[in-house]
Amino acid sequence: MTQQANLDTATKGLDPPFAVVDLDAFDANAADLVRRAGGRPIRVASKSVRCLHLIERVLGMPGFQGVMAYSLREALWLAGKWRDTPLAQTDILVAYPTTDHAALRELAADPAAAQVISIMADSVQHLDLIDAALGIDHPAIRVCLEFDAAWRPLPGIYVGTRRSPVRTPRQAARLAAETTRRPGFSLVGVMSYEGQIAGLGDAPPGNPLKGGLIAWMQRRSGPELIKRRSSAIAAIRAITDLEFVNGGGTGSLELTSADPSVTELAAGSGLIGPWLFDSYRGFTPRPAALFALPVVRRPAPNIATLFAGGYVASGTGTPNRLPRPYLPEGLKLLGTEGAGEVQTPVVGKAADSLKLGDRVWLRHSKAGELAERFQEYHLIRGDRTERTVPTYRGEGVNFG
Structure with a gap:
């Protein structure tokens, strides 16, 4: 049978609109992500899945470890869902800073959640906000620092996602020192997301010139990032131990796994295979x-x-x-x-x-x-x- 015939037969009792996930494609995509990761564990980016059953399915596969949530409230919800289950100790990293005072208070009041959830910070102001929400005598909050992974080949040129202001090893060490100095914070990890590689396909259909420019940029951005990130992680590790250093995304697994400072990768879109991810030379996810x-x-x-x-x-x-x-x-x-x-x-x-x-x-x-x-x-x-x-x-x- 053709793929369309299979789809129509599998769903013949349903009235559209509806959505499906092809498990054969989903599982094949997961296996390919693990292959491309070269032995580094992959943290599942929940933003790209948003289905509890599928997140749990991936976490049960070899090569996947932990979740990258996109909101503190989501992380609290996941931790609550998994309490008293085999997934109770799943490490959950909140990939974006939060200003949600109520969610921060919920985190501080829940010792079990506070043991597995890490929140993101890229400035002293984030620490100040948490102190303001919880009081300076709050229980220990697990913190991950975000390091800027964008490429800046010349002054005024910025290639990548606008995320963290922490770009240099000196800035990273300064923020790490301030985080470890302040009571109520436990610095456990560092994250950097190379969006100009992980989220930008180097083979856009019908536009070989654009693809060549993107590939040229990525070949230069990658080595610069590995050198700068490795120096930053070394500077932070001179101050405190780290549980993890997270990097990458579906489009940059090979590059990021080549960085000796990175201990784990992140991926999510590659499980689903949306059509934007058809435009990479190095891999082709199946539409799941x-x-x-x-x-x-x-x-x-x-x-x-x-x-x-x-x-x-x-x-x-x-x-x-x-x-x-x-x-x-x-x-x-x-x-x-x-x-x-x-x-x-x-x-x-x-x-x-x-x-x-x-x-x-x-x-x-x-x-x-x-x-x-x-x-x-x-x-x-x-x-x-x-x-x-x-x-x-x-x-x-x-x-x-």
């Missing part, structure tokens, strides 16, 4: 998460209009944030409408064969954000559905 929309109109030859579909990804607001038709092959979005809240026209020769009620399968541009659109994922294998599980939205929680 798909969603189906029904044909509700045939306004003209070679055009079929689907119900809903405006699942636009966060980021630059450019066309590469739109979902893409996947099956049947030969469809694309109508440029004058794109993907809409209530309707999404698709065009192409394949549209002529579509009838009212037929399904069109699409892929999201990014990974975890699809879970914000659906309450459940139908987990399929081949031509059958194995089970249906809730997404974060289906669990009744929202952390973004």
Whole structure:
């Protein structure tokens, strides 16, 4: 059977819109991430999954260890879900700083959660905020410092994500010394995310010149980062011991695993295989998460209009944030409408064969954000559905 026939057979009792996760593709993607990590453990980036069952599935696989949460409230929720289970000691790193005073108070009041959750800081002001929220005599809070991984080849040129202001080994050592000096804080780790490599494909379709420029940038950015990050970690380790040094993302596992200062990697999007990750030379994730929309109109030859579909990804607001038709092959979005809240026209020769009620399968541009659109994922294998599980939205929680 073709892939589309398998998908349609596995979900024949469902009325679209709905979303599925192909377990064969998901598991194959997980195995490929482990292969690319070269023996370093991978911390699961929950932002790219947002489904408790799938996060737990990955944590049960060899090569994965710990979770990178995107919100302190999410970390508290996960720790509570896993209490009194075999996952109770799962290390949870909150990848972004928090200003949520209520969540900080909840963390400080929960000794079990405080033992497994680490929060992010990249300035003394973050420490001051925590002291203000909890009082200066608060219980020990586990802290991870974020180190800037962006590339700055010349003054005024910044290539990468705008994250931490801590860029030099001296700045890192200064913040580490201040963190360890202050009561109520335990410095346990360092994180740096090389977004200009991990999140930027070097083979954009139809644009070889852009791909060449990206590859050129990445070849120069990587060695500079390894040298600078290694020096920073050495400076911090001269002040205090560290439990972990986290780096990388799905697109940079090979580079980051070559950095001797890094003890673990992070990845999440590579499990799902959204279409933005088709544009890397070095690896090709299988499309694991798909969603189906029904044909509700045939306004003209070679055009079929689907119900809903405006699942636009966060980021630059450019066309590469739109979902893409996947099956049947030969469809694309109508440029004058794109993907809409209530309707999404698709065009192409394949549209002529579509009838009212037929399904069109699409892929999201990014990974975890699809879970914000659906309450459940139908987990399929081949031509059958194995089970249906809730997404974060289906669990009744929202952390973004």
